[in-house]
Amino acid sequence: MWRSYSAAQPETSPSAFPSSTGPFGPGSRASFELGDDDSKTPVTATNGYPRASSGQYSYGQSDLVDSDEAAQGYLAWQENHPCILTHFELFKAAVEGKRLAVFLDYDGTLTPIVSNPDDAKMSEEMRNVVRAVARAFPTAIISGRGREKVEGFVQLKELFYAGSHGMDIAGPRVANGSSNGTSCIGRTGGDFQPAAHFRPLIDDIFELLRKRLKDVPGSSVEHNNFCVSAHFRNCPGEAWQEVISTVEDVVSEHDDLRMTRGRKVVEIRPKVDWHKGTALSHLVEALGLSQQPDVVAIYVGDDHTDEDAFRTLEETRQGFGILVSTRPKPTRARFTVRDPACVQAFLSGIVEWAKSKSNGWHANPCCNGWSMALSSSTSMENPSEAAGAAAVAAGTS
Numbered sequence: 001m002w003r004s005y006s007a008a009q010p011e012t013s014p015s016a017f018p019s020s021t022g023p024f025g026p027g028s029r030a031s032f033e034l035g036d037d038d039s040k041t042p043v044t045a046t047n048g049y050p051r052a053s054s055g056q057y058s059y060g061q062s063d064l065v066d067s068d069e070a071a072q073g074y075l076a077w078q079e080n081h082p083c084i085l086t087h088f089e090l091f092k093a094a095v096e097g098k099r100l101a102v103f104l105d106y107d108g109t110l111t112p113i114v115s116n117p118d119d120a121k122m123s124e125e126m127r128n129v130v131r132a133v134a135r136a137f138p139t140a141i142i143s144g145r146g147r148e149k150v151e152g153f154v155q156l157k158e159l160f161y162a163g164s165h166g167m168d169i170a171g172p173r174v175a176n177g178s179s180n181g182t183s184c185i186g187r188t189g190g191d192f193q194p195a196a197h198f199r200p201l202i203d204d205i206f207e208l209l210r211k212r213l214k215d216v217p218g219s220s221v222e223h224n225n226f227c228v229s230a231h232f233r234n235c236p237g238e239a240w241q242e243v244i245s246t247v248e249d250v251v252s253e254h255d256d257l258r259m260t261r262g263r264k265v266v267e268i269r270p271k272v273d274w275h276k277g278t279a280l281s282h283l284v285e286a287l288g289l290s291q292q293p294d295v296v297a298i299y300v301g302d303d304h305t306d307e308d309a310f311r312t313l314e315e316t317r318q319g320f321g322i323l324v325s326t327r328p329k330p331t332r333a334r335f336t337v338r339d340p341a342c343v344q345a346f347l348s349g350i351v352e353w354a355k356s357k358s359n360g361w362h363a364n365p366c367c368n369g370w371s372m373a374l375s376s377s378t379s380m381e382n383p384s385e386a387a388g389a390a391a392v393a394a395g396t397s
Contacts, residue, residue, distance in 0.1 A: 070327075077328030084322055084335035084346055091335070092353065094320070098296040099360040099367075100350070101289055101319070102133055103280055103309065105301030106143040106150050109324050112340055113263060115234050117145075117222055122153055126340070129347045134158045136354035137361065138370040140283050142166055142276050144262065144305055146225040160369070164226035165269065165305060166279020167195045171286075171369050192282065195226045198256075198270040202226055205250060205257070205268055212246050219243050226270065233264035240264075262303050276305055277312030284318065288368040294360050298322060300343055307332055322346070 084091055107113060110130065111120045122130075133139050140160035143150045147163025147170060154161075157173040169192040206223045209230055213219045218234035232243040247266045251259045258271045280299060281290070289295045297319035299309040310321030310332035321333035324343060337343055353359065365372040 073328050074326075078336060081323065081331060081333060081336045083342075084337055085342060085349075087335070088349060092358065095296050095353075096358050097360050098294050099289070099292070099364065100137045100354075101284065101287065101295060101297040102137045102139045102347075102350075103283070103297060103299040104130070104139070104141050105276075105299075105303065105306050105324075106141055106145060106153065108263065108302035108340070109300055109343055110141075110340060111153070113233075117220070117229075117231060120153060122155075126344050127155065129344055129351065130154070131156055131158070132351045133347050135373040136351055136359075137372075138287050138289070138367060140280075142279050142283075142299075142301075142309065144224060144227065144229065144267065144303070146223065149224070160283060162276075162279045162283065164195075164224050165267075165274075166276050166282070167226040167270070167272070167274055168193050169279060169282065192286075193226070194274045195270040195272050198226060198272075201254070201257075202228060202268075202270070205254075208250060209247070209268070212250070213243060216242055216246075224267075228268045229262075229265050230267070231265045260305065262305055275308040276301075277308035277310075280309050280312055281316075286368060287370065290318075295319075300324065300337075300346075 082090070104110060107117075107120050110126055111122050114120050130139070134156065135158070138160070139158075140162060141150055141154060142162040142165075144165045145153075145163055147161050147168040150163055151161055151173075160169070160171055162169045202223070202225070206221060206228045209221045209228055213221055213230060216232075216235060216239050218232065218236065218239065220231045220234070222229040222231065230243050230247050232240045235243060244266050247259055247268060251257050251268055256271050257268055260267045260269055276299075280297065284290045284295075284297055289297075295318065297313060298321070299306065299313060299319070300322040301309060302324035306321070306323075310323070313319040313321055314332050314334075320335065321331070322335045322337060323331045323333035324337055324339060325331075326338050337346055354361070361372045
């Protein structure tokens with residue numbers, strides 16, 4: 001049974017992770033100003049660092065800015081935020097003998113950012129990898145999307161889901177087990193919605209924004225259950241500010257709402273002390289893993305809003321973040337990868353690592369709502385070799 005609680009930050013052993021100085025040191029807070037992620041063309045280092053190419057996550061050279069200066073800037077940034085594929089040995093050292101918990105963003109992490117939000121479909125290849133991760137480790141997706149929409153995209157019943165930036169949380173939809181039919185929180189009484197009383201207001205805001213933005217070319221409004229998103233990715237540049245100003249005007253009329261920024265999207269949310277970081281803490285506690293010195297939580301995400309989760313892990317020393325980005329930017333994440341193809345390569349690597357004796361779940365293979373169902377017959381190469389080969393294929397080594 002899930003518990004509603006005040007998401008206090010758990011304290012864990014500071015020795016579980018590398019020093020906060022040096023290459024693993026914390027970054028600064030992300031900027032929420034218009035810029036960087038809102039530019040039309042991603043700045044990507046190309047000299048020896050091409051974008052990964054795998055199935056639907058294939059990007060041509062037309063997507064890249066061929067700039068030596070950009071390349072050098074990206075490499076300099078990676079000195080403080082190293083690529084987890086090419087530094088997989090450092091990852092293995094940090095999780096040696098530990099029980100790993102995996103938290104993932106969706107858009108821009110498990111699937112590329114697309115022009116139409118409804119087209120952000122997960123590839124079958126990525127789905128298979130995430131399924132394997134969920135069998136090896138307790139796994140959750142924390143997204144700004146509505147929970148039902150994310151579940152429809154992912155189509156994996158064995159995951160924990162937190163939609164609306166964590167304001168709509170539910171356990172796996174498996175009758176008798178989250179991954180192998182042995183223990184599960186389930187959906188009966190398991191939902192947690194800290195902003196449920198805002199739903200009627202959010203419905204009204206959605207309809208209001210649709211009316212106010214209907215004449216702005218390229219704009220779209222998305223209802224995410226407990227927040228409303230106004231997208232301007234497909235708007236001409238001169239219309240971006242009109243979308244932002246309209247949302248600001250709507251928010252100014254309601255003291256109990258606030259505006260936040262994402263990648264070419266502005267969102268209206270209830271003014272509650274809840275975000276992806278508090279959702280992560282809630283899930284860790286619900287799983288019975290908080291304040292456990294042998295637990296390491298990782299969060300993989302690409303957006304401004306994911307910085308709340310990165311910050312939570314950094315401040316509690318419960319784990320670390322992995323930023324998905326093709327450009328240097330301030331972040332609280334310890335590691336980086338370039339794009340969803342690299343995320344897929346990393347997840348494949350940890351699935352293989354899970355079969356090693358270094359995986360702490362072998363000694364204690366279950367927690368609240370989850371139990372390990374790792375198949376020893378899974379055919380993958382050595383985890384270091386798998387990550388290294390993926391890094392070479394992705395052009396990150």
